[in-house]
Amino acid sequence: MRIAFFVNSIELETASYTTTSLALAALSRGHEICYVTPADFILRPDDRLMIRARSLNGTKPKKPETFISALKADDAKMSVVDVSEIDVLFLRNDPSEDAEGRPWAANVGANFGRLASERGAIVVNDPSGLSLAQNKLYFQDFPQAVRPTTLISKNIEEIRAFIDDHRGGVILKPLQGSGGKNVFKIKSSDEANLNQIFEAVSEVGYLIAQSYLPEATAGDIRLFLMNGRPLVRGDVYAAFRRVPAKGEVRSNIHASGTAEAAAITPAILAIAEKLRPKLIDDGMFLVGLDIVGDKVLEINVFTPGGLPHIQALHKIDFAEEIVIALENKLAIREAYGGTLSNRALATL
Structure with missing residues (x-):
């Protein structure tokens, strides 16, 4: 393959x-x-879709560091391949990373992924499904019972009123974004x-205001779903708790959060089950849920990360299950x- x-x-x-880990x-x-x-995509006049593919130059490293060095090496192999010779195209890009600096690149995966299929x-994940999830509005299509109370707006007065209605605090973040960037309590x-925060976040688009969940002080739980169901080996789930640094509202690992073992309860599994029908309908093969208490904060469908942390905690490489x-x-x-x-194959 x-x-x-x-x-x-x-x-x-x-x-x-x-x-x-997957590679x-x-x-x-x-x-x-x-x-x-x-x-790296090329659509030729004869309608063939080609890709400029980078691969290892005859080596098969076993360690992550060695693999990355070989991938980035000057002698890495570059070849032009007809996409019909590719068995699986695994879309692992983050559109929000390109939204500002390279807006032309943000939707390339979904667009050319559809042609590849x-x-x-x-x-x-299925490219047509991913095209529905280009920002956090996708989250609003899931059952209200699993979502925090949310306002989406670019109007400062609407946001002020929402904050006044939620005395326990509010989280402000951009509609388009990832990695905990521009997230404020x-x-x-x-x-x-507040005005400065509003200007900083709204500069790149709409804002999301969500009611603050007190349980978030202990961090959130990242749970992987595969084919619409929790990824599990034996009695160990592909999950970990992301604990925020002291004084930090964000639990993202990129924002100095740390990884700890997480207990996956029947209540958490029930949350995942509520999301399953739409995830399957949208062809979402591999998904990461960020869960606090009985609510889902985010559904990561583009580049859910954390498998190396889970392997370090439990000595289980769930990447093997994904490849199988x-x-x-x-x-x-x-x-x-x-x-x-x-779309059907993506979640079978």
Whole structure:
């Protein structure tokens, strides 16, 4: 099986990324892997879709650091490949990373991913589903029972009124974004710096105001779902608690959060079950849920990360289960002679 991983850039890939874990798991199972970035698609006049693929130059490293070094090396292999020769295109880019500096690149994965699926590649997560999830408005389509009370607006007076209605505090963040960037906790609409915060966040688009959940002081739980269901091996779930640094409202690892083991309760599994129907309908193969108490703060469908943290905590490499699931999708496609849609295959 040949798997192409679509990422924002080769330069920004690191040994700690979940994509690295997935690539190493694929190599260990005897598969070919390559990397593709937003500038690497070519649609030729004869309607063939080609990709400029970067792959390792004959090496099969086992350690993440060695793998990343080989991927970034000057002698890494570059080749132009017809997408019909790719079995799986795994979309692992973060559109928000490109939204400001390279807006042309933000939707490349979903757009060219759809063309790739039409030419025979299995594309996960399903590109048509991902096109619905270009920002956090996607979250509002899920059951209200699992969402914090939320306002989306660019009007400062609407936001002030929302803050006044939620005396326990409000979280302000951009509609488009990830990694905990520009996330603020507001205690009162009288805060002196509210206008500055509003200007900073609204500069890039709409704002989300969410009621603050007191349980968030202990961090949130990142739970992986695969094919619409919690990813689990034995009695260990692919999950961990992200604990914020002292005095920090964000629990993101990129924002100095730390990873700890998480207890997955029946209540958390019930939350995941409430989300399952839409995730399956949208072809979301691999998803990361960020859960606080009985609410989901975010649904990460583009680049859910954290598998290396889970492996460090539990000595379990869940990347192997994910690659096996891709192998199964390829077998199902062949058994059905290509008659199943990509969206159906994505969550089978």
